[in-house]
Amino acid sequence: MLQISSLTKTFGKLKAVDNFSMEIEKGEVKALIGPNGAGKTTVVNLVTGVLEPDSGRIRVDNHCLLKLPPHKRTKMGISRTYQIPKPYPNLTVLENVLVSSYFGAGLKGEEAMANAVESLKFVGIYSMADKYAKELNSEQQKLLDFARALATRPKYIMIDEIGAGLGVGEQEEIASKIKELGKKGYGVLYIGHLMKMVKAVSDKVIVMNEGKKLFEGTYEEAVNNEEVIKIYLGEKYAKS
Numbered sequence: 001m002l003q004i005s006s007l008t009k010t011f012g013k014l015k016a017v018d019n020f021s022m023e024i025e026k027g028e029v030k031a032l033i034g035p036n037g038a039g040k041t042t043v044v045n046l047v048t049g050v051l052e053p054d055s056g057r058i059r060v061d062n063h064c065l066l067k068l069p070p071h072k073r074t075k076m077g078i079s080r081t082y083q084i085p086k087p088y089p090n091l092t093v094l095e096n097v098l099v100s101s102y103f104g105a106g107l108k109g110e111e112a113m114a115n116a117v118e119s120l121k122f123v124g125i126y127s128m129a130d131k132y133a134k135e136l137n138s139e140q141q142k143l144l145d146f147a148r149a150l151a152t153r154p155k156y157i158m159i160d161e162i163g164a165g166l167g168v169g170e171q172e173e174i175a176s177k178i179k180e181l182g183k184k185g186y187g188v189l190y191i192g193h194l195m196k197m198v199k200a201v202s203d204k205v206i207v208m209n210e211g212k213k214l215f216e217g218t219y220e221e222a223v224n225n226e227e228v229i230k231i232y233l234g235e236k237y238a239k240s
């Protein structure tokens, strides 16, 4: 289980994450939603170790992560995608994913290659393997980022915004992949503003606002919750 307890992170006077707690079990897909600036990406940065919390705890399968640097957290089975992906522009798509195979998953030689190919095929961009990352458009770069995150062989994966620039068919495809990760036994945190994707992927939905957890429940409960409608979804959505 990935367990986040009473996490707080301030930037100057701003409480970006405020006494926030949540858990993800293996095999479970949870969506984390909320207005811009709610603190979603900051939670991810705290879990991966890019940022240090002011207080709170983060545990993976009962091991405390807080004293570990980011690369050791990867080894503990934590992975994430980036809201704005930063691939190595002058490496090919395959080479980008191989970096995760070698340095994230700790694989070598043929095993590293097979793992990279598997990740690219799963995400659906294997046909672009020999292109330079800089040749991809922004949504393809997000898919590459997804493949890189998977190639570290995580137990828990946090997907920070994917699908926004894709067509409806492609969104459905990526949603089914995310869902499949849950079935394969990964613990998944899906962050996004696309309610269709949220509905398609999630067992549970967490709503965050001003750093705090506002709500946790099923998708149906979330979209019928008055406070969630007021703060995030809006009247229009509720009536549609």
Ligand SMILES: Nc1ncnc2c1ncn2[C@@H]1O[C@H](COP(=O)(O)OP(=O)(O)OP(=O)(O)O)[C@@H](O)[C@H]1O
Pocket: 011, 014, 016, 034, 035, 036, 037, 038, 039, 040, 041, 042, 043, 083
């Ligand atoms: N490194 C930082 N330094 C200062 N302020 C930051 C930093 N990172 C985030 N913030 C601020 O913390 C708040 C939460 O930001 P965060 O990126 O976590 O929001 P978010 O929920 O991911 O929003 P979005 O839906 O737009 O991606 C925002 O007010 C943001 O400006």
Ligand SMILES: [Mg+2]
Pocket: 040, 041, 042, 083
């Ligand atoms: Mg964000």
